[in-house]
Amino acid sequence: MQNKPLSFSVDIRLNQRRNLLNFDYSIVLTVFLLGLFGLAMIYSASGSFTLVLRQAMYFFLGVILMITAAMSNFRKMEPIYLNAVWIGFFFLVLVLILPNSGTTNRWINLGFIGFQPSELMRFLLPISAAAYLTRNPQIKLSDWIIVLVTTLVAFILVFLQPDFGTSAIVLLSGIMPIILSGLPWRFIIYSFLGGIGTLPFLWMSLMDYQKERIYTFISPEADALGSGWNIAQSKIAIGSGQFFGKGYMEGSQSQLDFIPESHTDFIFAVIVEEFGFLGALGLFLLYAFLIHRLLYVAKSSNSKFAKLVSATLSIILAAYITLNISMVVGIFPVVGMPLPFISQGGTALVVNMITIGIILSLRRTT
Amino acid sequence: MNNFSRERFKTGEEYSRALFFLSPFILLFSISLFQVLNLTLFQGDKYQTIAESNRIYQKPISPVRGFIYDRNGTLLAENIVQRDLYVTPAYIEDSAETILKLSNLLDVPYELLDENFSRGVKKVKKFDSFPLVKALNEEQIAKAKVNLDSISGIEVKATLKRYVLHEETLAHVLGYVGDISSDDIRRDKLLAELQNTQIGKTGIEKEFDYVLRGKPGIQTQERDVKGKLVRILDTQGAEDGKDIYLTIDQKLQDHLFKLFENRRGALVALEPKTGLIRALISSPSFNPNILNSIVDTDEVESLFSNKESPIFNRAISGQYPPASTLKPFVGLAAIENEVISWDKTIKDDGEFYVEGDPRPYRGWKENGHGRVDMRKAIAESSDVYFYTIAFDLTLAGIRPMLDSFGFGKKTGLTDFEANGLLPDKKWKLGYKGDFWFKGDTINLGIGQGYILATPLQLAMAYSGLANKGVIYQPQFIQPEDEKSFEPKKVAEIQLSDNKAWEKMEQALVDVISARNGTAHKVFDANSVVIAGKTGTAQIKSILPGKEYDAIRENPALRDHALFVGYGPVEDPKLVVAVIIENGESGSEVAAPIVKSAINFYTGGFDAE
Numbered sequence: 001m002q003n004k005p006l007s008f009s010v011d012i013r014l015n016q017r018r019n020l021l022n023f024d025y026s027i028v029l030t031v032f033l034l035g036l037f038g039l040a041m042i043y044s045a046s047g048s049f050t051l052v053l054r055q056a057m058y059f060f061l062g063v064i065l066m067i068t069a070a071m072s073n074f075r076k077m078e079p080i081y082l083n084a085v086w087i088g089f090f091f092l093v094l095v096l097i098l099p100n101s102g103t104t105n106r107w108i109n110l111g112f113i114g115f116q117p118s119e120l121m122r123f124l125l126p127i128s129a130a131a132y133l134t135r136n137p138q139i140k141l142s143d144w145i146i147v148l149v150t151t152l153v154a155f156i157l158v159f160l161q162p163d164f165g166t167s168a169i170v171l172l173s174g175i176m177p178i179i180l181s182g183l184p185w186r187f188i189i190y191s192f193l194g195g196i197g198t199l200p201f202l203w204m205s206l207m208d209y210q211k212e213r214i215y216t217f218i219s220p221e222a223d224a225l226g227s228g229w230n231i232a233q234s235k236i237a238i239g240s241g242q243f244f245g246k247g248y249m250e251g252s253q254s255q256l257d258f259i260p261e262s263h264t265d266f267i268f269a270v271i272v273e274e275f276g277f278l279g280a281l282g283l284f285l286l287y288a289f290l291i292h293r294l295l296y297v298a299k300s301s302n303s304k305f306a307k308l309v310s311a312t313l314s315i316i317l318a319a320y321i322t323l324n325i326s327m328v329v330g331i332f333p334v335v336g337m338p339l340p341f342i343s344q345g346g347t348a349l350v351v352n353m354i355t356i357g358i359i360l361s362l363r364r365t366t
Numbered sequence: 367m368n369n370f371s372r373e374r375f376k377t378g379e380e381y382s383r384a385l386f387f388l389s390p391f392i393l394l395f396s397i398s399l400f401q402v403l404n405l406t407l408f409q410g411d412k413y414q415t416i417a418e419s420n421r422i423y424q425k426p427i428s429p430v431r432g433f434i435y436d437r438n439g440t441l442l443a444e445n446i447v448q449r450d451l452y453v454t455p456a457y458i459e460d461s462a463e464t465i466l467k468l469s470n471l472l473d474v475p476y477e478l479l480d481e482n483f484s485r486g487v488k489k490v491k492k493f494d495s496f497p498l499v500k501a502l503n504e505e506q507i508a509k510a511k512v513n514l515d516s517i518s519g520i521e522v523k524a525t526l527k528r529y530v531l532h533e534e535t536l537a538h539v540l541g542y543v544g545d546i547s548s549d550d551i552r553r554d555k556l557l558a559e560l561q562n563t564q565i566g567k568t569g570i571e572k573e574f575d576y577v578l579r580g581k582p583g584i585q586t587q588e589r590d591v592k593g594k595l596v597r598i599l600d601t602q603g604a605e606d607g608k609d610i611y612l613t614i615d616q617k618l619q620d621h622l623f624k625l626f627e628n629r630r631g632a633l634v635a636l637e638p639k640t641g642l643i644r645a646l647i648s649s650p651s652f653n654p655n656i657l658n659s660i661v662d663t664d665e666v667e668s669l670f671s672n673k674e675s676p677i678f679n680r681a682i683s684g685q686y687p688p689a690s691t692l693k694p695f696v697g698l699a700a701i702e703n704e705v706i707s708w709d710k711t712i713k714d715d716g717e718f719y720v721e722g723d724p725r726p727y728r729g730w731k732e733n734g735h736g737r738v739d740m741r742k743a744i745a746e747s748s749d750v751y752f753y754t755i756a757f758d759l760t761l762a763g764i765r766p767m768l769d770s771f772g773f774g775k776k777t778g779l780t781d782f783e784a785n786g787l788l789p790d791k792k793w794k795l796g797y798k799g800d801f802w803f804k805g806d807t808i809n810l811g812i813g814q815g816y817i818l819a820t821p822l823q824l825a826m827a828y829s830g831l832a833n834k835g836v837i838y839q840p841q842f843i844q845p846e847d848e849k850s851f852e853p854k855k856v857a858e859i860q861l862s863d864n865k866a867w868e869k870m871e872q873a874l875v876d877v878i879s880a881r882n883g884t885a886h887k888v889f890d891a892n893s894v895v896i897a898g899k900t901g902t903a904q905i906k907s908i909l910p911g912k913e914y915d916a917i918r919e920n921p922a923l924r925d926h927a928l929f930v931g932y933g934p935v936e937d938p939k940l941v942v943a944v945i946i947e948n949g950e951s952g953s954e955v956a957a958p959i960v961k962s963a964i965n966f967y968t969g970g971f972d973a974e
Contacts, residue, residue: 048488049488180380236416236417239414239416240413241410242407252418255456272406284399287395288395295385298381307380312384315388318395331394331398331401
């Protein structure tokens with residue numbers, strides 16, 4: 001902005017008054033709508049008031065953290081953001097060391113609260129990466145390499161839990177700042193080809209149940225009563241919802257427990273069964289609007305850090321939404337990802353809301 | 367301005383690159399939307415039909431829990447059908463009206479049903495059912511069956527529940543069962559597929575749960591859109607649990623349980639030559655059926671909060687000072703270490719002094735027993751005699767003998783038993799923060815002070831006396847053929863003079879048979895000959911200037927009464943340890959039970 005001295009000083013004063021509460025209220029409203037809708041759907045899908053109450057407490061915590069993050073000055077927060085990734089690493093290592101209760105090591109239990117460190121990492125990693133890459137005016141090749149190595153370590157730690165879906169997201173969340181910050185295209189293309197080359201090795205390191213999910217996706221009929229069952233039931237639920245849906249709490253598929261994990265990963269099927277195509281369309285529009293407004297921050301900001309952070313976090317959010325929905329409607333393998341702001345699950349909800357808060361703060365201070 | 371300058375370099379490409387990498391997601395997002403459109407509109411009718419048609423459902427079938435029998439094949443625990451009234455909220459139009467109808471029909475208070483209903487509704491999904499009234503009685507079942515059709519959303523479901531036949535008598539041996547908790551599943555993943563099944567929580571039910579439990583089957587059912595069963599397509603039967611035969615002799619157990627008359631105490635009766643447990647009692651007891659089918663939560667609550675702790679198994683987990691019942695082992699240690707000989711006498715004038723300490727160690731009999739040798743010291747339970755030999759033996763002389771008889775160690779009968787306590791210098795320094803004094807050794811000589819033993823450990827130690835040094839592994843599982851059964855030896859104690867066993871036995875026989883024996887009151891010419899030892903365990907030490915009479919005014923501080931014995935002496939069939947808490951006199955309350963047990967078991971005069 002080329003301001004004249006006088007108007008500039010007026011602007012500053014105006015800014016100072018409105019400063020703290022100057023965020024994009026359309027984003028806040030959208031998040032509220034999604035969160036409250038999620039609570040209602042969790043109740044319909046699980047029938048458990050306790051679950052809803054617990055999720056509502058996380059939602060409340062999320063709102064407080066979102067507002068707090070939105071009111072913070074990201075320039076003052078930069079040194080903190082730069083080192084935030086170590087917190088993520090600490091918990092990722094801890095979760096692998098601690099004795100586990102099942103076949104997977106995903107949870108840290110603090111007694112009163114449990115959370116998934118991988119969810120934390122996919123949000124801390126891009127922020128630290130962006131802060132690191134923009135700490136000097138010029139990005140050196142070594143900066144990119146250091147971020148890449150950090151990302152790969154985080155990826156492997158999550159992959160070892162094992163959590164295939166989230167590890168892919170962690171990889172994406174670390175690589176995005178590298179690519180967006182101006183890595184020459186030829187590097188990007190070489191890495192992409194190299195990545196394809198490692199696919200066979202990746203396949204070999206998958207757990208049996210993960211391989212099975214991919215087989216199932218390729219041929220769902222092969223195992224109609226096993227893993228294919230989930231997809232088949234989910235499709236029946238969605239299709240039988242038709243245009244207007246069966247009505248809230250009236251979905252026979254969801255209410256009769258035909259849909260597995262109906263209040264977490266498969267909650268979208270419950271939504272379409274009960275609210276029909278119209279409900280799905282409404283939800284799609286809300287999500288599209290949210291991503292659009294979040295990306296606008298990346299477009300309009302004149303801080304490189306802000307651009308990197310908001311663009312990466314928006315892409316991650318979009319990835320979650322898209323992969324979850326495409327999995328539930330049966331056009332993508334089951335990877336076990338929650339639907340942002342709606343699926344039951346405290347860590348994901350709180351992390352997503354802090355993400356929104358940080359993007360809001362980036363917009364305000366530009 | 368510094369902040370701005372350091373970022374004033376080439377920007378702008380971030381946004382366009384972000385859009386580029388977002389494009390695959392946008393594409394997938396659009397395809398998903400199209401897929402939703404495809405499923406709901408273009409194929410909506412088809413899926414609607416599928417959703418409304420009958421569906422295949424897989425339901426686990428619970429295995430039948432194995433029965434438990436005693437050594438003679440008497441049934442101890444079985445399963446009975448319990449009918450519960452289930453309600454499905456989705457099919458109820460007016461809950462208040464339904465509850466009122468049911469309340470009148472089944473004669474259950476309206477408030478109770480209303481509370482159960484509102485609690486249950488919160489827990490389950492709309493189309494799921496939950497139990498409204500558990501364990502219906504015959505009359506309720508009959509009435510419910512007649513009127514069921516007029517009330518929608520109500521059904522009577524039958525499930526198998528554990529039922530223990532002899533209720534209180536065997537509660538601690540058998541234990542109880544309960545629902546599978548998430549903690550149980552964490553410990554044992556196999557349990558996850560056993561929904562709606564009970565598993566053992568304590569006792570034999572828990573210890574041998576893996577035998578009794580069985581494996582669940584799967585039933586493939588066809589259900590209509592409302593979730594109602596249409597027909598059964600396929601059944602993979604459950605593998606039922608296996609039955610268990612216990613070493614317990616139900617008749618003996620029953621007989622002895624009555625003798626306790628609900629007094630606080632415990633009994634362990636086992637065959638010294640095999641280690642097979644024939645009776646095991648902890649009193650007061652409880653009715654395991656209350657816990658097996660949780661009908662009334664108040665009753666359960668009162669079981670767990672009862673001050674007499676009926677759930678606690680005193681026979682294997684109760685730890686008591688063995689008191690004078692320890693004397694035979696101290697005596698053998700003294701003979702073995704040549705601290706004293708069988709014939710040497712010690713003058714017992716009622717008090718024992720350590721040089722340089724003016725405090726007396728008092729015997730239980732005010733003026734003492736006069737000159738006593740080992741045999742008399744055991745028969746009359748002279749404290750001064752054992753103070754003297756314990757002082758001469760020192761801790762290092764006593765401990766190895768007690769250790770070899772199993773004091774302070776688990777016997778391995780179950781996973782739930784207590785260790786007891788065989789103290790040493792290190793233990794006292796660690797737990798009491800103090801050195802081991804001579805006085806501690808002197809107290810140990812009469813089984814007081816720090817040493818603690820479970821009734822099971824006492825019975826085991828005395829089986830060593832009965833077997834002349836050999837102790838067998840105790841067990842609850844009845845061998846298929848007792849005659850060819852080869853019990854496992856857990857200890858074989860060698861004495862340098864083999865005659866010592868007989869001499870000690872003679873002293874133990876004197877306890878009852880000799881005129882001055884501490885348990886001569888129970889002497890009976892018709893009884894088989896029993897060797898045993900009384901014990902009176904002090905709970906509170908008598909401070910100088912205070913008399914026991916002042917202490918005994920508080921019944922909870924009265925001495926515990928013990929008696930451990932075996933018989934018939936010529937061919938020991940049974941060893942029995944009895945403790946009656948605050949029973950004061952081993953000869954008056956504990957010895958009669960031991961005598962009765964041995965005579966009953968060997969077919970003597972007490973048998974019916």
